[in-house]
Amino acid sequence: LNRPYVDTLSEATRLKLRAANILLGNAEEAAYQAAVVYHEAYRAEARALRALDGPSRETALRSLVEQCGCLVDGLDPSGAHSLWGRILNEEQRLPRRAYNALTSYLRDRSVKFNDRLDAILAKGPAEMRDDPFLFGITIARDEAMRRRATAFFTQVVAAFPGDAQFWMLRALVAAEAGEAWKSIRRSRALMPDMPAYEMVALLIVLGQTGRREYVKSAFEKLSSEAQPEAAVCYGVSFAASIIALDDRDNAFWRIARDASILGERLVPPQKLEAGVFRFFSLLATEKLAGREPTPELASRAGLPIPIGSRDSMKRVLESTRRLVPGYHLAAA
Amino acid sequence: LGSTRERQATTYSLEKLYLDQAPDHVMEVMAPTIAWLSEASSLHKRVSFDLWHGATRKRAAQQEMVINWDPTVLAAYDADVIARAERIREGRSALTEKCTELAGYGLALSAISVFLPGRRVVAWRKWSAPDLLLDATPGKLRSVEAAARSTGGSGALRRLLSEKRTALGRLPDVAEAHVALWCRRPRVGMMIRVRP
Numbered sequence: 001l002n003r004p005y006v007d008t009l010s011e012a013t014r015l016k017l018r019a020a021n022i023l024l025g026n027a028e029e030a031a032y033q034a035a036v037v038y039h040e041a042y043r044a045e046a047r048a049l050r051a052l053d054g055p056s057r058e059t060a061l062r063s064l065v066e067q068c069g070c071l072v073d074g075l076d077p078s079g080a081h082s083l084w085g086r087i088l089n090e091e092q093r094l095p096r097r098a099y100n101a102l103t104s105y106l107r108d109r110s111v112k113f114n115d116r117l118d119a120i121l122a123k124g125p126a127e128m129r130d131d132p133f134l135f136g137i138t139i140a141r142d143e144a145m146r147r148r149a150t151a152f153f154t155q156v157v158a159a160f161p162g163d164a165q166f167w168m169l170r171a172l173v174a175a176e177a178g179e180a181w182k183s184i185r186r187s188r189a190l191m192p193d194m195p196a197y198e199m200v201a202l203l204i205v206l207g208q209t210g211r212r213e214y215v216k217s218a219f220e221k222l223s224s225e226a227q228p229e230a231a232v233c234y235g236v237s238f239a240a241s242i243i244a245l246d247d248r249d250n251a252f253w254r255i256a257r258d259a260s261i262l263g264e265r266l267v268p269p270q271k272l273e274a275g276v277f278r279f280f281s282l283l284a285t286e287k288l289a290g291r292e293p294t295p296e297l298a299s300r301a302g303l304p305i306p307i308g309s310r311d312s313m314k315r316v317l318e319s320t321r322r323l324v325p326g327y328h329l330a331a332a
Numbered sequence: 333l334g335s336t337r338e339r340q341a342t343t344y345s346l347e348k349l350y351l352d353q354a355p356d357h358v359m360e361v362m363a364p365t366i367a368w369l370s371e372a373s374s375l376h377k378r379v380s381f382d383l384w385h386g387a388t389r390k391r392a393a394q395q396e397m398v399i400n401w402d403p404t405v406l407a408a409y410d411a412d413v414i415a416r417a418e419r420i421r422e423g424r425s426a427l428t429e430k431c432t433e434l435a436g437y438g439l440a441l442s443a444i445s446v447f448l449p450g451r452r453v454v455a456w457r458k459w460s461a462p463d464l465l466l467d468a469t470p471g472k473l474r475s476v477e478a479a480a481r482s483t484g485g486s487g488a489l490r491r492l493l494s495e496k497r498t499a500l501g502r503l504p505d506v507a508e509a510h511v512a513l514w515c516r517r518p519r520v521g522m523m524i525r526v527r528p
Contacts, residue, residue, distance in 0.1 A: 006468050009455035010354060016456060017360030017437075020430050024364055024420050052470065058505045059470040062460055069459030101502035102460045 004051040012044035016070065031075065032186065035162030038074030039190045042067050058098060061090050065106050072109060075162035076190070077117045084110060120159050124152045149173040157183075164191035168200050180204045202235030203321075206242055212252075215239045219255045222262070230273065233263030237280040241317055250288060257284035275302040276320050283313070340393075342383075344442050346401040350409045352445035353452055358438075359409075363416035364431045365438030366401065368480070368516065370421065377401055381514070383521040384486075385447060392524050399442060432516075436480030440464055440512035443523040444476055448510070461499050462509050474508040481515045489513045489522050497526045 019037035022030050049055060049063040068083035087106075091099055125148045153170035160166055167187035174180040184204070188197050198218065205214045219236050222228050236259035244252035260280035267273040279301035286293040295307045295316045305319050346365065349358045370376045378400040386392030403414045420431060437456065441464075444451060448466070453476070455465040462475030477496050481488050492513050500509045509527040514520075 001469065006454050009465070009468055010357075013454075013456040014354075014356045014360065016458060017357060017434065020434055021360050021364070021416075023430055024423075024428070024434070025416070056471055056505070058503075062457065062505075065460045066457050073458075095504075097502045098504055101499055105461075106459050 002051060002053075005048050008044055008048035008051055012041045012048060012066075012070075015041035015044055016073075019073065029161075032161035035074040035076065036189050038070050038162065039076070039079075042070035042074065042079070045070060057090060057094050058102070061087065061094060061099070061102050064090070065102055069106055069109075071162070072106070072113050074190075075160045076164065077113065077160055078163050078165040079191070080110065080113070117160065120156055123155070125149060146173055150179075157186075161186075162190060164188075164194060168196065171200055171204060174204075196231045198229070199231040199235030202232075202239040206239055211239070212243060212247075215243060215252070215255065219259055222259060228262060228266065230263050230266040233259050233266065234273070234276065237263060237277065238317065238320065241280060241283060242314065244284070244287065245314055245317070253284040253287045257281050257288065260284065272303070279303055279320065283317075341396040341398060342446055343398040343400065344446050345405075346399060346438075346442065347405040347409065349438075349441055349445065353441045354454070355409070357453065357456070358441065359413075361434050361438035361441065362406070362410065362413050364420055364434035366414070366417040367420035368431050368435030368438075369399065370417070377403070379519060381519045381521040383443075383523060385523045387525050392522070397443070397446070397521060399439070432480045432482055435516075436478045436512075436514055437464065439480065439514045439521070440476055440478035443512045443521070444510075447523050448476075461496065461503065462506060464512075466508075471505045472507040473503075473505055475506060476510045476512050478512045480513070483515065483517050485515055485518050486520050489515055489520060493522060493524065493526075500526055 015037050019034040019041065022034040022037060027033070045063055045067045049060060052059065055063075064083060064087050068080050068087060071080040071083060087103060094102075125145070150170070150173050153166060153173060156166045157163070157170055164187040167183045167190070171180045171183035171187065174183060181204070184197060184201055188194075202215065202218055205211045215236060218232070219240065222232050222236055237256050240252045240256035240259065243249065244256060257280070260277045264274055264277035264281065267277070279298050282297050282301055283293055286297070293313065295313060298305045298307060298316050298319075303320070305316060307316065346362065349362070369379045378398065381397045381399070382394060383397040384392040384394055406413050441453060444453065444464070444466070451466050453464045453466060455468050457463050457465060462473060462477040464476040464478055465473055466476065467474035477500060479492055479496070481492070493511055496511045496513075500506055500511075506527060508525075510523060510525050513522040
């Protein structure tokens, strides 16, 4: 008997029962509170599987199905979709009868779950129907669009309060800082291990007082980490560059340069993200040398950004957000 | 199903669940179980099920299973449990899918304590059968598959039993399986071994 395995399964059981009880209590925000507990149950199920030495395919599939189910119960379509993909990958590795028996209940429930998500996304602003995640990151400074997007993501998180990525998108489009931070906190409570939070926080903090101290301290933390995250390197490079441009402060160009050099080491050289980091480090190096770079620097760094003759450097900086949606970078 | 001639009666007090099963699991199912079992606006303290029980489906015999609870004793384990059960009822969620599901587990824990004495549920796996694991050893699961229905009586439970047996029969890593099924109106139940 593998005691850590059984104890962790028991812990996951208690959490699932707790979450179901929260829903029964009809308290205010019960759906969100229950979702947080279902996410804890999901992590406990995943830990239990890791406690096994070489689990069989059936045992691993059972665990994946339960993890995915916890996220369906936890109203998290983004998380559930990601796990569903892993479940599909097991299809060829198990006898069909056993695979179907283990997955049919989840499959049936997932269809309804996805239909509900599709119905809500279909009501969204036209600009985001093709790629809601990219849209959330690249949302323009257009206030009307920002209001429409905020209203839309508010509806989305009301229907799916367990989806950490939707909360993060709501944070990115929120016009008001308090709402943005609340959304980040909610997102992080659901999925505490996603490195993209720090990056999103850095993007949000740019519109606020105290941004210089926040970015400095984020850079110090980043520099001291044994395993820095590319997403955070991007956030620091971007935020420091914006501050350096606004305040004409070389200290922030140095932060941007060092964070981008670190980031470039963390991503494969052929990836677009590497080009983004190269762009930040070239820009900072030019500025620190007292030269005035032109927007063509983006082309020199290998970035596919169409540059107009009147484009400001700030506009070019902003456009890198199009290329580096936080989730993709975080996954890298 | 088998004979109804030799009808026996078994009584189980819900407060015993705190001793017979994992207390932190019991704590989460007790209030919804009491809310689901109580028909009237006030919370009943004793209910009776016509229960089919047996080592196989054909050898199952009908007996009465009485489930009761003493609020004072329950309060010693969990001071708030009766108030929570009342809130569930007042919130009109006593008949929702979630309450029915949790009550099904609460009643299955009771049946396990009565008919499989000494055995404890170690894990609940909601998304694939079997859902209640008595032994989670990979490849040799020993288990009880539980479900509850608000209505439908014996007919509904027989259909459910047939579905559950078929589903459990397809799983190579299940060494032992029982099925525990409950209907609220009329009050009927089944606790039947289906594997091996």
